[in-house]
Amino acid sequence: MSKAKNSQNCHELIIEGASCASCVGKIEEALKTIIGVESAQMNFALRTVSVTGNVGTEILIKKIQSLGYSAKSTSDATDEQLLDEKEVADQKYYRLLLKQMTIALALGIPLMIYSLLGGPMTVDTSLERGVWLFIGLLSAGIMFFSGKHFFVGAWKSFVNHNANMDTLIALGTGTAWLYSMVVVLFPFIIPEMARHVYFEASAMIIGLINLGLALEVKARGRTSEAIKRLIGLQAKTARVLRDNKEIDIPIEDVVFDDVLRIRPGEKVPVDGTVIQGHTSIDESMLTGEPMPVGKSTGDEIIAGTINKSGAILFKATRIGKDTALAQIINMVKKAQNSKPPIGRLADVISAYFVPVIMIISIISALAWLNFGPDPAIVFAVISATTVLIIACPCALGLATPMSVMVGIGKAAEAGVLIRNGEALQTTSKITSMILDKTGTITEGAPKVTDIIVTNADYSEDEILNIAANIEQSSEHPLAQAIVDSATEHNLSLEDVNHFEAISGRGIKADFKEQQLLFGNEKLMTENGISLDEYIETAQVLANDAKTPMYLAVDNKLSAIIAVSDPIKKDSISAIKRLQNNGIRVIMLTGDNRATAQAVAKQVGISEFVAEVLPEDKSNKVAELQSQGEIVGMTGDGINDAPALALANVGFAIGTGTDVAIESADITLMRGSLHGLADAIAVSKVTLRNIKQNLVGAFIYNAAGVPLAAGVLYPFFGLLLNPVIAGAAMALSSLTVVMNANRLRLFKPQNH
Amino acid sequence: MIFINILGLGLIAFIVWWFWIYKPTDAIELTEENKTIVVDSGIYQPTRIKVPSGQKTTLEFLRKDGSPCAATVIFPDFEISKELPLNNSLTIDLPPMEPGEYAFHCPMKMYSGILIVN
Numbered sequence: 001m002s003k004a005k006n007s008q009n010c011h012e013l014i015i016e017g018a019s020c021a022s023c024v025g026k027i028e029e030a031l032k033t034i035i036g037v038e039s040a041q042m043n044f045a046l047r048t049v050s051v052t053g054n055v056g057t058e059i060l061i062k063k064i065q066s067l068g069y070s071a072k073s074t075s076d077a078t079d080e081q082l083l084d085e086k087e088v089a090d091q092k093y094y095r096l097l098l099k100q101m102t103i104a105l106a107l108g109i110p111l112m113i114y115s116l117l118g119g120p121m122t123v124d125t126s127l128e129r130g131v132w133l134f135i136g137l138l139s140a141g142i143m144f145f146s147g148k149h150f151f152v153g154a155w156k157s158f159v160n161h162n163a164n165m166d167t168l169i170a171l172g173t174g175t176a177w178l179y180s181m182v183v184v185l186f187p188f189i190i191p192e193m194a195r196h197v198y199f200e201a202s203a204m205i206i207g208l209i210n211l212g213l214a215l216e217v218k219a220r221g222r223t224s225e226a227i228k229r230l231i232g233l234q235a236k237t238a239r240v241l242r243d244n245k246e247i248d249i250p251i252e253d254v255v256f257d258d259v260l261r262i263r264p265g266e267k268v269p270v271d272g273t274v275i276q277g278h279t280s281i282d283e284s285m286l287t288g289e290p291m292p293v294g295k296s297t298g299d300e301i302i303a304g305t306i307n308k309s310g311a312i313l314f315k316a317t318r319i320g321k322d323t324a325l326a327q328i329i330n331m332v333k334k335a336q337n338s339k340p341p342i343g344r345l346a347d348v349i350s351a352y353f354v355p356v357i358m359i360i361s362i363i364s365a366l367a368w369l370n371f372g373p374d375p376a377i378v379f380a381v382i383s384a385t386t387v388l389i390i391a392c393p394c395a396l397g398l399a400t401p402m403s404v405m406v407g408i409g410k411a412a413e414a415g416v417l418i419r420n421g422e423a424l425q426t427t428s429k430i431t432s433m434i435l436d437k438t439g440t441i442t443e444g445a446p447k448v449t450d451i452i453v454t455n456a457d458y459s460e461d462e463i464l465n466i467a468a469n470i471e472q473s474s475e476h477p478l479a480q481a482i483v484d485s486a487t488e489h490n491l492s493l494e495d496v497n498h499f500e501a502i503s504g505r506g507i508k509a510d511f512k513e514q515q516l517l518f519g520n521e522k523l524m525t526e527n528g529i530s531l532d533e534y535i536e537t538a539q540v541l542a543n544d545a546k547t548p549m550y551l552a553v554d555n556k557l558s559a560i561i562a563v564s565d566p567i568k569k570d571s572i573s574a575i576k577r578l579q580n581n582g583i584r585v586i587m588l589t590g591d592n593r594a595t596a597q598a599v600a601k602q603v604g605i606s607e608f609v610a611e612v613l614p615e616d617k618s619n620k621v622a623e624l625q626s627q628g629e630i631v632g633m634t635g636d637g638i639n640d641a642p643a644l645a646l647a648n649v650g651f652a653i654g655t656g657t658d659v660a661i662e663s664a665d666i667t668l669m670r671g672s673l674h675g676l677a678d679a680i681a682v683s684k685v686t687l688r689n690i691k692q693n694l695v696g697a698f699i700y701n702a703a704g705v706p707l708a709a710g711v712l713y714p715f716f717g718l719l720l721n722p723v724i725a726g727a728a729m730a731l732s733s734l735t736v737v738m739n740a741n742r743l744r745l746f747k748p749q750n751h
Numbered sequence: 752m753i754f755i756n757i758l759g760l761g762l763i764a765f766i767v768w769w770f771w772i773y774k775p776t777d778a779i780e781l782t783e784e785n786k787t788i789v790v791d792s793g794i795y796q797p798t799r800i801k802v803p804s805g806q807k808t809t810l811e812f813l814r815k816d817g818s819p820c821a822a823t824v825i826f827p828d829f830e831i832s833k834e835l836p837l838n839n840s841l842t843i844d845l846p847p848m849e850p851g852e853y854a855f856h857c858p859m860k861m862y863s864g865i866l867i868v869n
Contacts, residue, residue, distance in 0.1 A: 082836055086822065089837040093817035149818075153793030160798050161773055164861045213818075220819050337823055337832035337858060350860055355770040359763050366759040369752070397859030420830070 011051040011060060016070040016255040030063055070255035072320065079231045079329055090217055097214035100146035104207030107142055111200035112723065123187050123195045132184045132197055139199040143173060147206040163354035165394050169209060172388035173202040176722060179381045194375030205389055205726035212730025219737040223402055225744060226409025230329050233285055233304035238269035258316045262307045270303050271318035279310030286328065287670040288415030332412045336405045340421035342690055343400030353393045357705065361387040364709035379710065382719060386708035390725035391701055394733040399693030402740035407686030414678040414748050415669040423665035426649050427683035432629040433578055433676065434621060437589035437596065439636045440653055441603055442565040446478055448485040449546055450562035454534060463559040465491045467551055470509050470518050473499045478547060478563045517552040524550050529557055545598035572603050574673035581680060588612050588620060617643035634676060651676060681751035689743055693736045700732050775799060778867050787840060791815040795864035804868045808845040821862060826855045
């Protein structure tokens, strides 16, 4: 307790940017002005400051930042440290369980063999009494050493009006041991036929359950593989430029605005903006996007990705817990521990489970005592013990969380971030998927696709140059595409005169004494320009989801320039995957009908709504919901926020850095729509896995408990041995964990 | 035999009362100096915790139990779930809460506790 108190009252902070001794006094004084701070002392050599007082670390850091320095706490353990510690702790626990198991089985197995070979387990002579008394005390010692945690746990929960698995094991093994001891110590109060000891059961059960727990610890370690992999992406050191020198420092010591260098093959240590050089970066580990992405000055780079080709300098923009990677890890961890609604029934059941089993065990014992054959007391003890031991609340309790853990991790590996268990479950039930066109199905960046020169006096570049000259003054969204294209072709732009935008038609301007007209068919015909056979050419372009524009120089048609927002190359196959899953796919767009129709046709969508205002998108969601559909809505997460929020599941197409888009239930880190199909595939297989686990656990308990109580005895003379019950119980929870682990092998892209 | 039957039924009645009907009323109030919840041997100690409403609350969890069951604590009402390091305290910040009872538990609900906000 005192340790916890100290950690609260004593803060160690690392200060960055304090380069002169005069900073020391300034920082100390400033910290002392904070209410609650008792003392602040800076060590200039180490650049650390120790603060005592009842005050939050964040307040101290903010104060130091307000002075122009950067600071952070030394006590913030990194994810990796936590994970390592957890692994060490798990390993230790595993070895302890194995040791406890070995000792329990060392007594249990010989006794078991002895009884199976027909050795008398009864107490008749004084010698037998003496031997059994010795074995009884030995097994008490073993129960204390190997099973202490069950008994302590059972007692502590009992005092708190709570009952759990420990309660059942402690009661079961305790009953068997107590009865056996009564037989040994007071044989005369028990009928001669019933003087049978069950010390082997107590030892065996404790040994087997410890073995089951040990194997479970191992198997559970594998369920968090995905998060381990993500944490492993973090670099350990960073190369920072300070005082014109490059130094390698641990990434925890990197501060905001540091300039860092990375060379080819190195991991990006923190998020940042490239300030010098260009390179290509492999982001597949985060986004699932297999192609490396080119980066040059001004581009953002993300921690955890790998620099492929060039050496670059970049400035740290997000560090520590703020990096995209850290946020992803945080989100995945949180989601892995959240529970989908399907798990709630199991929760309700587990609240009543253990006391109900205790009651069943008493009823079973009473039934045997009242109606059972002789020796009734033996049957009563065996059935009561076996009922207590065979019942397994763990299998029920583990069923949902284990599968969610693996499923959400699996999705993260495919670049799909699922916010919580509820989103996971709803995703598996989606019947309709609404896709926004721009930026979702298409790239969201219009490009010049065709330049058809109709006047042989001009070259393609000349036409593009003229068009760009006019468009640079225009605010039309398509204009930017033409200007960009001209810049790509290294064409220099010049100003035009008498620029005039004609609404719904196009643009009119003068350039070097030439009269220019640039716009749609109406603009041309109204100015008496004959289009002749080129109307058909334009129609072909429009049918191809492109927007054709005519350029006339001195009232003579000179070119047709087509602009289009290209469809992402894998949209068609991804939409097909959705449709193959029986999902109704609907496209929404603000674009005109002809283009919308052409795009819809290209990607194989038969239902689309064109000319939709942004605020009408959520109406469409509501309309589908009123038809009884479970609606998924996919958009960019910014313009579509209301529709995403209203949909049963909102999917946001991320850009790699915006990992936690608030309005979305699921964030696709890769731009591809395959992420959608992956998300649905993973959620379906996870839900199926949960159902298998739950049904398995229900059936196991529903069949095992009556069997243990002896319902089959009147018909077949069959009564379960308590040791078998112990083995069955250990196996049942292990099976659940192993079944969940099967999900790790699932490949979403194949579904 | 009648005696045994009565004893058995009495035991059942006791189980029903002890685990379901009985509602504990005591709760530990956490203070600045003493806000550590120890996780050990199947329970959170203290189990019932009183905190004031309408202000931020910080709790410290100290896990002494090696069992993986004990490793995660979940506050479902606040969508908080934290991995508890072994033998090392971890601070959990809770948002200001409305008066009421909020459960916290391990993923399997073997460990469970109640926050009583008033």
